[in-house]
Amino acid sequence: MRGLLLKVWSSILDMVYPERERCFNCGARLFFPEIKGLCPECLRKIDFINYYCLHCGRVISPEKPALCRLCRSKPFNFNLARSVALYDGMMRELILKFKYGHILELKEPLSELLTLYFHHYYDNYRIDYLIPIPLHAKREEERGYNQAGILADSLGKKCGIPVLTGALLRIKNSQPLYNLGPEERDRVIRGSFALADREKIKDKVILLIDDILTTGATVNEASLVLKEKGGIKSVYVLTLATGRIQD
Ligand SMILES: [Zn+2]
Ligand SMILES: [Zn+2]
Numbered sequence: 180m181r182g183l184l185l186k187v188w189s190s191i192l193d194m195v196y197p198e199r200e201r202c203f204n205c206g207a208r209l210f211f212p213e214i215k216g217l218c219p220e221c222l223r224k225i226d227f228i229n230y231y232c233l234h235c236g237r238v239i240s241p242e243k244p245a246l247c248r249l250c251r252s253k254p255f256n257f258n259l260a261r262s263v264a265l266y267d268g269m270m271r272e273l274i275l276k277f278k279y280g281h282i283l284e285l286k287e288p289l290s291e292l293l294t295l296y297f298h299h300y301y302d303n304y305r306i307d308y309l310i311p312i313p314l315h316a317k318r319e320e321e322r323g324y325n326q327a328g329i330l331a332d333s334l335g336k337k338c339g340i341p342v343l344t345g346a347l348l349r350i351k352n353s354q355p356l357y358n359l360g361p362e363e364r365d366r367v368i369r370g371s372f373a374l375a376d377r378e379k380i381k382d383k384v385i386l387l388i389d390d391i392l393t394t395g396a397t398v399n400e401a402s403l404v405l406k407e408k409g410g411i412k413s414v415y416v417l418t419l420a421t422g423r424i425q426d
Pocket of ligand 1: 222
C-alpha cells in the first residue's frame, strides 16, 4: 500500500515538476534529498566512519587503543587527518565515477558530505586556507581536472574559507601509488612537492583536501614540505575516504 502511494505521489510530482532532480549515482528521482544529488538508498550504503585513529583518522575497531599501530610507532607530519567514510562499497563507487568516470555532477553530493564532516571535525579550528593536493600538470592535463581541486572549491564556497592553489606544487610526475606497499609509496612520493609562494602561507593554518587517504604517504609528504619549507605550524587533512587499519 505504501509503495503504491509513493508511486502515485511520485507520478503527481513528475507531472508538476517534470525536471525533478535525480540521484547522480543511480538516476533515481529525488523527493526531498538529505544530500543534494544522492538518493536515500545510495546514501544509506555509504560506510560512514565511527571509530578512527585520533591522529590519522583511519578506521580502527572500537576496542583498540586511540592511536593506530602506525601512529604509535611513527607519527605523521600532519597534525590531524579525518575522513568521511570507508573507501569501500558505495563511497568507492562514487569516487571512482567522479575521478575516472567523469561524472562531475557527483561533486555536489560528495562536497556536501565533505562540508558536513568539515563542520563535525574542524569547526573549532581556525583554518586560513584550504589547499587541494595538486596533481602534476601533465596528469591534470590528461584527466582534464583535479578532483581534489573541485572538492576544495566547493567546500570553500560552502564554508567560506579561501582555497589556495598554486602555492603547493606537484613537481614530480610519480607513478600512481595504488598498487604499491607503504614503504614504496613513501619512496615514490618523496620530493614530489615544492612551494611557490612561501610568504602567502607563512604562519597560516592549512587544511589539505584530497579524495582518499590510503597509507597517508601523499598528505604526509605535502605536510612535511609545508612545515619545513613554508614555516607552517599546523597542517590538517580532510579526505572523503580512508581505509581500515588492522592492529
Ligand atoms: Zn541513488
Ligand atoms: Zn593512525
